[in-house]
Amino acid sequence: MSKESAFPFAVNAATSARLAKLNIHNVWDLALHLPLRYEDETHITPIADAPIGVPVQIEATVRHQQVQFRPRKQLVVQVADASGHVLYLRFLHFYPSQLQQLAEGNTIRALGEIKHGFLGDEMIHPKIRTATDTMLAQTLTPVYPTVNGLTQPTLRKLIQKALDSIPDDDTLPAALLAQLNLPPLSDSLKLLHAPTLEYAIRDLHSGTLPAWQRLKFDELLAQQLSMRLARQRRLEGQAAAIQGDGHLSQPLLANLGFTLTPAQQRVVAEIRQDLTQTHPMHRLLQGDVGSGKTIVAALAAIAAIEAGFQVAIMAPTEILAEQHYLKFSQWLNPLGLSVGWLSGSQKKRDKDQIKTQLFQGDIPLAIGTHALFQDDVQFHNLGLIIVDEQHRFGVAQRLALKNKGRDVHQLMMSATPIPRTLAMSFFADLDVSVIDELPPNRTPVITRLVNSSRRSEVERLVERACAKGEQVYWVCPLIEESETLQLQTATETLNQLQTVLPQLNIGLVHGRLKPAEKAAVMTAFHGGDIQVLVATTVIEVGVDVPNASLMVIEHAERMGLAQLHQLRGRVGRGANASRCVLLFSEPLSELARARLKVIYEQTDGFEIARQDLNIRGPGEFLGARQSGAPMLRFANLEEDLPLLEQARSLAPKLIEQRPDVVRKHLQRWLAQRAAYLAV
Ligand code: ADP
Ligand code: MG
Numbered sequence: 001m002s003k004e005s006a007f008p009f010a011v012n013a014a015t016s017a018r019l020a021k022l023n024i025h026n027v028w029d030l031a032l033h034l035p036l037r038y039e040d041e042t043h044i045t046p047i048a049d050a051p052i053g054v055p056v057q058i059e060a061t062v063r064h065q066q067v068q069f070r071p072r073k074q075l076v077v078q079v080a081d082a083s084g085h086v087l088y089l090r091f092l093h094f095y096p097s098q099l100q101q102l103a104e105g106n107t108i109r110a111l112g113e114i115k116h117g118f119l120g121d122e123m124i125h126p127k128i129r130t131a132t133d134t135m136l137a138q139t140l141t142p143v144y145p146t147v148n149g150l151t152q153p154t155l156r157k158l159i160q161k162a163l164d165s166i167p168d169d170d171t172l173p174a175a176l177l178a179q180l181n182l183p184p185l186s187d188s189l190k191l192l193h194a195p196t197l198e199y200a201i202r203d204l205h206s207g208t209l210p211a212w213q214r215l216k217f218d219e220l221l222a223q224q225l226s227m228r229l230a231r232q233r234r235l236e237g238q239a240a241a242i243q244g245d246g247h248l249s250q251p252l253l254a255n256l257g258f259t260l261t262p263a264q265q266r267v268v269a270e271i272r273q274d275l276t277q278t279h280p281m282h283r284l285l286q287g288d289v290g291s292g293k294t295i296v297a298a299l300a301a302i303a304a305i306e307a308g309f310q311v312a313i314m315a316p317t318e319i320l321a322e323q324h325y326l327k328f329s330q331w332l333n334p335l336g337l338s339v340g341w342l343s344g345s346q347k348k349r350d351k352d353q354i355k356t357q358l359f360q361g362d363i364p365l366a367i368g369t370h371a372l373f374q375d376d377v378q379f380h381n382l383g384l385i386i387v388d389e390q391h392r393f394g395v396a397q398r399l400a401l402k403n404k405g406r407d408v409h410q411l412m413m414s415a416t417p418i419p420r421t422l423a424m425s426f427f428a429d430l431d432v433s434v435i436d437e438l439p440p441n442r443t444p445v446i447t448r449l450v451n452s453s454r455r456s457e458v459e460r461l462v463e464r465a466c467a468k469g470e471q472v473y474w475v476c477p478l479i480e481e482s483e484t485l486q487l488q489t490a491t492e493t494l495n496q497l498q499t500v501l502p503q504l505n506i507g508l509v510h511g512r513l514k515p516a517e518k519a520a521v522m523t524a525f526h527g528g529d530i531q532v533l534v535a536t537t538v539i540e541v542g543v544d545v546p547n548a549s550l551m552v553i554e555h556a557e558r559m560g561l562a563q564l565h566q567l568r569g570r571v572g573r574g575a576n577a578s579r580c581v582l583l584f585s586e587p588l589s590e591l592a593r594a595r596l597k598v599i600y601e602q603t604d605g606f607e608i609a610r611q612d613l614n615i616r617g618p619g620e621f622l623g624a625r626q627s628g629a630p631m632l633r634f635a636n637l638e639e640d641l642p643l644l645e646q647a648r649s650l651a652p653k654l655i656e657q658r659p660d661v662v663r664k665h666l667q668r669w670l671a672q673r674a675a676y677l678a679v
Contacts, residue, residue, distance in 0.1 A: 015154065022146065032189070046058070062108065064078040077090075226666060234280055289566060301313065312372050320543065361380025446577070475535055539570060549576040550578065553580070561599060
């Protein structure tokens with residue numbers, strides 16, 4: 001819904017600006033702005049009967065008022081109710097008007113939790129009402145999420161007006177609701193905004209109330225409908241059918257130096273099959289760190305090139321894009337194919353040259369960062385887009401890609417498995433291929449948790465690995481607040497290691513290096529000239545140096561599980577027995593302890609992702625950065641699985657039989673969000 005659909009009642013500019021901050025733009029947004037919690041002002045509890053630590057409303061007369069200055073300035077008011085029981089009300093900050101409201105002799109109502117205090121039982125910062133001026137509330141009082149300057153009473157009034165003005169017509173037919181055993185939407189909203197006391201506050205919060213179920217169902221249904229429609233649009237789209245003839249892939253496979261695992265062969269076949277279709281492929285290639293996704297991508301690319309199409313491969317970091325560029329050049333140059341390279345930091349002249357070549361079709365394959373999908377990059381006949389480490393791209397980038405690749409086959413790759421509930425919802429328009437085995441002869445990485453006070457022992461491990469001709473990563477702590485600080489730590493680590501291990505050649509790579517410098521360091525590490533690579537988390541994804549056998553991660557307790565798993569995946573890629581040392585500093589938070597335990601005990605990426613999901617919940621798991629889609633507001637994918645399943649089975653039927661219902665439902669629920677949900 002756009003700007004013109006404002007509110008059917010007067011809302012002044014200041015208020016509507018504040019509402020906009022809450023993402024409320026129209027009457028339905030208001031109606032769907034649900035309470036965070038409720039207060040019970042429907043009855044008075046005698047002080048003598050009031051339970052401790054539970055919100056209660058009392059009515060009492062002020063006996064004594066005093067502003068104290070020690071230990072700090074505060075207002076303490078002694079009140080007593082009809083039964084003569086005394087209670088203290090304490091305010092650590094207060095306005096002059098409150099002194100009047102709480103003047104001796106006044107009768108007031110106070111809502112709050114009673115605690116045993118220093119003077120006796122007390123309420124801290126209770127909500128005060130002047131008793132005589134209001135009737136007791138008939139319904140529970142909703143408390144809404146709000147922003148500065150928008151008070152609860154104002155918001156309450158606006159929402160009540162909205163509820164009075166929304167049309168009664170339900171998006172879902174009555175017969176359907178009866179079948180699903182769900183109440184009408186307007187009733188549900190009215191109940192949730194102003195429940196009568198028969199609904200215990202606990203039930204209102206539990207989410208199992210039919211009114212809540214209705215909201216959750218509607219939301220899930222909207223999401224399922226929009227995903228299905230996106231899928232339908234894709235299947236109706238036109239893409240070139242691509243059939244490689246093998247004249248390039250056969251020599252590549254023959255010279256590879258290894259044979260594909262059965263899992264790799266299977267996914268290559270799945271992808272090739274998709275490419276022969278006349279609608280765009282939308283496939284996720286999922287395989288744990290080190291499972292060998294790159295060669296699968298290369299074979300997909302080659303199939304397209306064999307058929308005369310261009311291919312674009314996008315990676316989330318320059319380091320990874322460059323590594324792919326080198327690897328693909330090594331694979332494809334012997335076949336007489338040249339590979340193009342495009343990144344944001346390239347000189348304009350080089351960029352322009354490569355753009356011209358891509359536009360004219362002189363180059364069959366381009367590799368780069370998201371610079372590849374800027375508007376001014378045009379291809380002669382792009383047939384396939386491959387996105388590595390897909391989960392690392394933000395929404396804006398995915399949208400750009402989506403526009404560029406509207407009628408183009410797409411292969412996305414990720415080591416992060418998508419949990420089942422997410423696969424059923426946010427990623428419903430994605431076919432998934434899984435590489436479920438690692439290449440042969442890998443020895444599992446041994447993980448050690450080491451207190452950072454034992455750093456010198458770890459330095460000896462570095463020395464020993466290098467003495468065997470193997471290589472080492474030393475990853476510096478993630479310092480989210482400050483890149484400068486992170487850089488400083490990395491430089492200090494480098495100096496320290498150089499001092500204790502002067503015989504070794506130690507390099508440093510971090511995000512602030514110029515791309516050419518980064519590339520030089522990485523090339524030296526790939527070539528074995530640098531034995532120890534001190535790095536920030538820029539090497540987190542994709543980097544492949546099979547000779548590296550030791551990964552040291554400092555302040556591992558600060559990192560997320562997915563990140564730790566990715567980092568650990570940089571070693572154990574060759575035949576060398578590999579180790580990952582997780583240095584941690586105490587004290588450990590409970591969360592950090594849980595994460596370290598998982599990463600210590602598990603090596604399987606699926607299992608780690610599953611536990612990550614458990615620890616963080618799906619919203620966090622997707623992450624704002626990763627999904628960009630506003631997550632579900634009401635439904636919880638794990639808890640509401642039965643509702644999700646119902647919505648999922650209903651969606652195709654509605655699309656088939658009731659396009660009118662579908663349109664109305666999506667209009668109400670998604671409006672401007674629809675574009676994002678489909679990314
Ligand atoms: P990821 O799935 O993490 O992207 P890569 O594609 O980087 O993994 O592969 C990891 C390493 O395994 C690379 O050095 C690659 O050459 C090697 N590799 C891939 N497939 C095989 C295979 N079938 N046999 C042996 N080594 C392989
Ligand atoms: Mg990879």
